[in-house]
Amino acid sequence: MGLKHPFDDSPVLAESLDNTDYTLMSYTTVSGPKSTFQVLDVAALRALYGPAAGLDGVSAVWNAAAQTMAITGTGRNETLIGVNDSSTIRAGGGADNLIGRDDGDRLFGEAGNDRALGLRGADTLDGGDGDDALFGGADRDVMRGGRGEDRMFGEGGDDHLDGNVGDDLIHGGTGGDTLIGGYGLDTLGGAEGADRMLGGPQNDVMRGGSGNDTMYGGPDDDHLAGEAGANQLFGDWGADTLLGGSINDTLNGGSDNDWLLGGGGNDILVGGLGNDAMLGGSGADSLVGNAGDDRMAGGTGNDTLIGGYGDDTLTGDAGADVFKVFRTAGADIVRDFSTGEGDRLDVTALNITAGEALARLSAAGVDMIFDTGGELVRLLGAASESFTGGDFIV
Secondary structure (H helix, E strand, O other): OOEEOOOOOOOOOOHHHOOOOOOOOEEOOOOOOOOOOOHHHHHHHHHHHOOOOOOOOOEEEEEOOOOEEEEEOOOOOOEEEOOOOEEEEEOOOOOOEEEOOOOOOEEEOOOOOOEEEOOOOOOEEEOOOOOOEEEOOOOOOEEEOOOOOOEEEOOOOOOEEEOOEOOOEEEOOOOOOEEEOOEOOOEEEOOOOOOEEEOOOOOOEEEOOOOOOEEEOOOOOOEEEOOOOOOEEEOOOOOOEEEOOOOOOEEEOOOOOOEEEOOOOOOEEEOOOOOOEEEOOOOOOEEEOOOOOOEEEOOOOOOEEEOOOOOOEEEOOOOOOEEEOOOOOOOOEEOOOOOOOOOEEEOHHHOOOHHHHHHOEEEEOOEEEEEOOOOEEEEOOHHHOOOOHHHEEO
């Protein structure tokens, strides 16, 4: 038997020792330190202190060579705390609290609604089944929610957070984080740093926070907001809403009917497939409809609007705007062409001169019609404008 009290003369700890690690019992043998309790040792502890209060079956095994502690719970509701060195904690079933301590720990909640705190070190946290709450701590952590409606907070460091299955709330915190919603109605928030977010199936909500973020909505109807920073937003499939934020953003709606708003800065908006609605906002923006019958408005600033394939409706709004036309792209409508504001038609794709471009203009009531050689572009209310060769980009 190697169990003893090293401080038998002072059974009551002094107040000054509060919040300090204090050895109540040591365990030694003539051949050196042991890594696990033996059967008679456990029996001796029960004889000295009585039966365990709900902790029968908890296993704690110290690997001296690897300097790691392996702790396995009983499947009941427990609080399991690692050591200052690296710990691996497996809670089993039950609503458990897992705390990692100082080094790179591995915390597995397994079944039940668990709460895991990595604290310091590069930790791995896996919630398992159940509605879990995971907190990474100060360093570069890897977190996986598992099945259930999980809440995950990367906190400090460049973290990797994967919600997996369920409607999850995922917040990266500071650092350049990777956030993956997985399957479910997920909410992803980047906070500080250049974050990367992937939505997954079902309708997701993403907010970039500060930093230059990249977001991918996934296959369903997603809401992506870049907020501060120069962001890149990709709606992918589904009818998505993309909001650019305050600096120079790139928004790509992808397939389906999307809504894109550039916000502040000089933004690039690309509709992709589907009938898209785009608003550039403030700044000198570029709006590209691609396929589909799109509606686009430049907002304030000197904008460039390209309808692409389909019958598009283009509005430059304030500023000297450029409307680019193609031979067979579609029968577009320009709602506010004004030579007085400095608006121009870009006809470079037609390979014609400014004089030839002027010759292709004709009046139709209060409107002007421009013949691309394959389609007719209608300039609403432009019959009263005075056109010259300088109104074309050739």
